[in-house]
Amino acid sequence: MIDKIFDPASFEQRWYAHWETSGAFRPARPQAQPFTIVIPPPNVTGSLHIGHALDNTLQDVLIRWHRLNGRDARWVVGTDHAGIATQMVVERRLAEAQAPSRTAMGREAFEAKVWEWKAESGGTITRQLRRLGASCDWQNERFTMDEGFNRAVIKVFVELYNQKLLYRDKRLVNWDPKLKTAISDLEVETREVAGSFTHIRYPLADGSGHVIVATTRPETMLGDTCVAVHPEDARYTAMVGKMIAHPITGRQIPIIADEWADPELGSGAVKITPAHDFNDWAVFERHRHIGWINILDAEARICAADGVPADYVGLSREDARKKVVADLDSLGLIERIEQKTIQMPFGDRSGVVIEPWLTDQWYVNAGELAKQALAAVQDGRTQFVPKTWEKTYFNWMENIQPWCVSRQLWWGHRIPAWYAADGRVFVAETEAEAQAEAGDVPLTRDEDVLDTWFSSALWPFGTLGWPDATPDLARHYPGDVLVTGFDIIFFWVARMMMQGLHFMDEVPFRTVYCHGLVRDAKGQKMSKSKGNTVDPLGLIDKYGADALRFTLTAMETQGRDIKLNESRIEGYRNFATKLWNAARFCQANGIEGSTSPLPPAAGQAVNRWIIGEVKATARALEQAIADYRFDAYADAIYRLVWNRFCDWYLELIKPLLGAKENDGGADAAVAAETRAVAGWALDQLLVMLHPVMPFLTEELWHQLAIRDDLILAQWVNSAALPEDAGASADIDWLIGLISEVRSARTELNVPTSAKLTMISIQETDEFFNRFHTFKGQISRLAGISHFGFSNRGWGTAINASGVEFDAGDMVAARGGQFNGVSIQIVYSDTTFALPLDGVIDIAAEKARLEKALAAAAKERDALAGRLNNPGFTEKAKPEAVDKAREDHAARSAEAERLAAALARLG
């Protein structure tokens, strides 16, 4: 028996374990068409945050849906070694434990510590993904540092090198002085901060005056190698070529003409520090004679350099700045200091100011690789959903810069390059190969590791066995869809496109679905520092994984971030409870799981109707998946379950099940048919809801019958389902009628317990027949005990069971005719009355009818106005005109009947 209390915790983990151990996530379907998703690998030592919950819920919805639809669904899973993040965590833990630091213990010992940490915490996130219900292919779980993956990374490095698409170069990089590594452009965040603009007088060497330059970073003047002015700036034409006597270093530096100087900015003259500014480096490249001077060490302290006074050496950049300003001030060379908001680069991991620094690093020629990646999206081999992200992708790809891939870290794939003492470099897959190439000279391996994204870029094929030509690779590359946040389009998606096309000659996936960010209820970005993060595991404990999944699915609308509100989760937990109770009702009434995916034969209108509703919903869900409209999917199944199946279908079949005596029509055949259809329909609800709420549906599926698992059930063949327009019209009419009666009763404060007589006035045959068919339902749901029909003589009155009775007394009491002291309801093409002499408030009833009349008349008049406009009848689509005519006729008739009803009230 289904338990009275819905408690998701009582079955969620049990079903997950069952699915996993029984191999349900990856059933053998060698003949089926594959459907492949690769998971964005989470950081191996991380834990599940709400963004993961969204990303993986969406992927699981797709995977489960395609699995139900017969595809060989494979969700490739694994974790990322996350170089910088993991190394930082381990270093912090060492510090907290007061253990020797990374540098103190040395490379090998430190790497061992990281592996230890990975072993200790590496299972957390995968355990959490299981709690969420993610049906991944765990049997083939990968790690970006596992042996096979390392082989792939090394091979890619060597091949790119040999193809001259990867090279070593000395140029300015973004240097993180805290982590002491180079980082890529993408890892730099530009922020606006309060700063100052210091205007400095640079004296001319010939004593003929000075030039004013302004800078946000006075300390860099120690490395100045020239001052630039714009070639067309008349104010300075005469000065070009003159020398400046540097006030602190004493060096003489030239004034040059270069377009980088902006005449509009400050004085129009700008100091040039090639080794510490990207723009200044560009100036140097155009005027190489000016040279460059590096004045900072790896930790951004002033180092000994040409002309740098000894008392500066060792100062931090901040202290050096103060000293430069003080020294200049004492020389009387500070013109003024302007407070100003300035743009500063910060490391996204370390949070410190990034320093442009001149070093040797490895670069990938991204510009070359981007060509194919651009073309593949332009010609539609890969499509972004929503399409708007394609523009972002194009924009970046078209302006892509060389990708710095070396990192001065220890945790990661070590670069396969060896150096000889004479500076020659040998890149090879193994040391032996490098040695063979180098000859009999000692070699030392490059100390650096690769950017984590260098390896993640290989994820779609590295996980499938590449560089070996495995059957998996042939079958599952390219994948069908990548589901990810738009924030890593550049970091990851673009790079997978580049590497996939280069090494596999084919895009890595056909579709890229980009979802938004999960924000807090106020729309703020969640962050640990703000303290507004929500823990998905906590939400799962509180509401169940299904409720969280449904919430995230329902709130996922294309092109919009998600503002997560806990009340929504609560609402969807209630939805789960509703279905639970509906299933419990079914079970208690002998309704069981069906044996066939095809619906049972049905003669009853309600049964034919619900089959049609299942069909319509299945269609809507299929379309939602095709369009990646997750919100539409959740919406459609929610409506079917709650607003159709629970609110109406179950209520309408109650009289048919013979659950109670004397409520009509419960003959055995009808009851049997209804049980069969109800069981089938409930099964379809479970199948259709399963991708979003896998645990609850699997539990109910088994509670309702002994059978194979729902996770491997079959999606309904919607095209083959019958639909019956007549039955739909009947049930729509019935629902409308019941709603009208209920509404009128409530407005006039008729107690629910009062059972009324309903008399139709001048009813049509269709009305009479429907009345007869549905008298049990009307009686039960609208609170009607007796029915009378004016066109058939009062003697044909019936009670709710259809038994005729002598209505003579009732009619006699009204003087032999209907006297109108009643609630009157104008519905469809009939008016009917609920006589309530002395009970109803006639004024209230009049007001109610007048309101309805006003509404009908207003619409009638609006439609008449439109129809009287020749412009409309001549130019509008004929369907629109026809519809307006129909609506106008219906509204006119309704208004007339309402007016008549009012007249009867006197």
Add this chain to the structure above:
RNA sequence: GGACGCGUAGCUCAGUGGUAGAGCACUGUGUUGACAUCGCAGGGGUCGCAGGUUCAAUCCCUGCCGCGUCCA
């Protein structure tokens, strides 16, 4: 400065060239069995502002205002 997105009921969001929708919240009411994690009924919006196109605009176009994100 460039690009993109958003502005619809108190809140969070769907939506459509032809009389505005959902969930939550709110109001009233209901409990001798599916469900109070619920039922029934109800109130609530000049669809940011101004123009334009159209027989007809919340929807298409232009401008403006406000908010957000990315890039420089």
